[in-house]
Amino acid sequence: MDAPTVRHPTPPLTAVAVAPILGGDLNIHDEVEAGSDVRRSLRTSLAELEQSLDANERRGDALGFFERLAKSGEKTVRQPPAAAQRALDLMRREVAIPALVRLVEQDPVLAQSLLRFANSAAYNAGAAQSTSLAECIRRVGAQGMRSVILSSMVEGSFCRPGSAYDAMVRQVWEHMVRTAPIARALAPGFGIAPDEAFTLALLHDVGKLVVFDRLGTMRAELRRDVQLNAAVLPRVLKSLHEALGGAAALRWGLGRAAVAVVSAHHRSGESPEASPHAECVFLAERLDLAQLRGETPDLGRWFEEGQLQANIEFVMPIVDRLSGPTAGSAFSGDVTRG
Numbered sequence: 185m186d187a188p189t190v191r192h193p194t195p196p197l198t199a200v201a202v203a204p205i206l207g208g209d210l211n212i213h214d215e216v217e218a219g220s221d222v223r224r225s226l227r228t229s230l231a232e233l234e235q236s237l238d239a240n241e242r243r244g245d246a247l248g249f250f251e252r253l254a255k256s257g258e259k260t261v262r263q264p265p266a267a268a269q270r271a272l273d274l275m276r277r278e279v280a281i282p283a284l285v286r287l288v289e290q291d292p293v294l295a296q297s298l299l300r301f302a303n304s305a306a307y308n309a310g311a312a313q314s315t316s317l318a319e320c321i322r323r324v325g326a327q328g329m330r331s332v333i334l335s336s337m338v339e340g341s342f343c344r345p346g347s348a349y350d351a352m353v354r355q356v357w358e359h360m361v362r363t364a365p366i367a368r369a370l371a372p373g374f375g376i377a378p379d380e381a382f383t384l385a386l387l388h389d390v391g392k393l394v395v396f397d398r399l400g401t402m403r404a405e406l407r408r409d410v411q412l413n414a415a416v417l418p419r420v421l422k423s424l425h426e427a428l429g430g431a432a433a434l435r436w437g438l439g440r441a442a443v444a445v446v447s448a449h450h451r452s453g454e455s456p457e458a459s460p461h462a463e464c465v466f467l468a469e470r471l472d473l474a475q476l477r478g479e480t481p482d483l484g485r486w487f488e489e490g491q492l493q494a495n496i497e498f499v500m501p502i503v504d505r506l507s508g509p510t511a512g513s514a515f516s517g518d519v520t521r522g
Contacts, residue, residue: 222434225447226427230254233423237416244411249402253424261394261432264337267291271333272437275326284329285317297336301328306368306378327379334383337436338390345399346409349417356392359472363388367468369506373499374460384442385465388449391429392421426450451490458493466490467499471506481507 234250253260263269271287271294288295295317302320303313307328314320321329338360343353367385371378395417399410430447433439445462449469456462470486473479483503487496 222427222430222443222447226424226431227254229423229427233419236419241413241416243413245402245406246412246416249399249410249412249420252402253398256398259435260398260428261435262397264436265291265293267294268333268337272330275330275333281318281321284321288317288321294333294336297339298324298329298332301332301335306365325379327377327383331379331383331386334436334438335386338386338393343393343397343400345396346403348409349396349399352417353393353396356389356396359469359476360386360389362476363465363468363472366471366506367464370464370468370471370499370502373502374464374494375498376460376464380461381464381468384445384461385468387429387433387442387446388465388469389425389429390432390446391425391427394428394432395421395424451492456491460494463490463492463494467492467503471503475507 230250230253234247237246264272267287267290271284274284274287288298298317298320299315301307302323307323308314314323324332345353364382364386367381368378371381374381402410426447426449429449430443433443433446441459441461444457445459445465448456449462449465451462451466467486467490470490471481474481481503483496483500486492487494
C-alpha cells in the first residue's frame, strides 16, 4: 500500500464526528425532490441502456424486461414487510422499549435478526448471550436497532429469479454482507456512526437485488426462465443498480441523505458530493473486492479515484489493521454476526 514518507501521530478519530443521516423524518419537500431525482436517474439510465443494445442483445426477453422496469419505475421496489415499516416508524418517534418489544415479538424474522445482531461480537463484548428482546434492544441502541430492521428488510429482498441467475444473486448478497462489517470498522476514520456505516454498506447494492426480484416476478408471469443475452444482465446491473438502490432507500423512508449515498456510492462523475458516509461505503467496497481478488489494498489510488475528502491519516491505520494477518474476521463477517 502506498504510504507517506513521514507518518504523523493519528489525531483522535472522534475529532471529526459527522451528524447521523439515518432515522430522521423525510419531510414532504425532501421526499418530492428525492423522488424526482430517483425517477429522473432511473429513466435516463434505462433509456441510455436500451438505446445502446445491439441486435443480438435485443433478442429474447430484454425489451419486455426493460418495458416492465420503465412502467413500474421506483415502484419496482417492493414495500417492506408491515412489521418492519411499523418498527421504523416507531424508531423515528423514539418510543419506549416495551413498545418495540411488543412489535418485534409479532415478527419471528425480526426477532431472530435482533437476537443474532445483539449477541454478535460487535455488541456483546464478552457478555453472556441474551435471549431477552428488551435487553437486546438496550444493547444495540437506536442506531443498532435501525440496522437490525433494515438488515431484515434487505434480507427479505433475497430472491430466486431462476437457475440461470441464482448464483449471481448469491454473489451479490455475499458481497453486501462482507462489505457491511468493513464499513463499520472504517467508520471512525470518517467520523460517522459505525452502525450507520454498517447499514448503508449493507444497502449499497440492494438495487441489484431489486433487478433480480423483478426477473423473478417476470419469470412467474411467463412461467419459464427469463431469456436474456449473456451480455445484457451485467450491463443492466451496472447501469441501473445505483438508481434502483436509491429508489429502495426512498421507498423505505430512509431520508434524502441516505438516498444520495446509496444512489451514488460508486462516486463516478467529475465532482461527486463530499459525503463521509458515501466515502466510507466506497472504500469498504474497494477493500472487500481487493480481499476477494487477493490484491494488495492501494489506499492512495482509491482516494484519488473516489475523490475522497476524508483525512487519509485517519483512515490508513484502520485499513492497515483490516488488511493485516489477523484481518480474516473483519472481512468475512456477515449480517448474522452483526
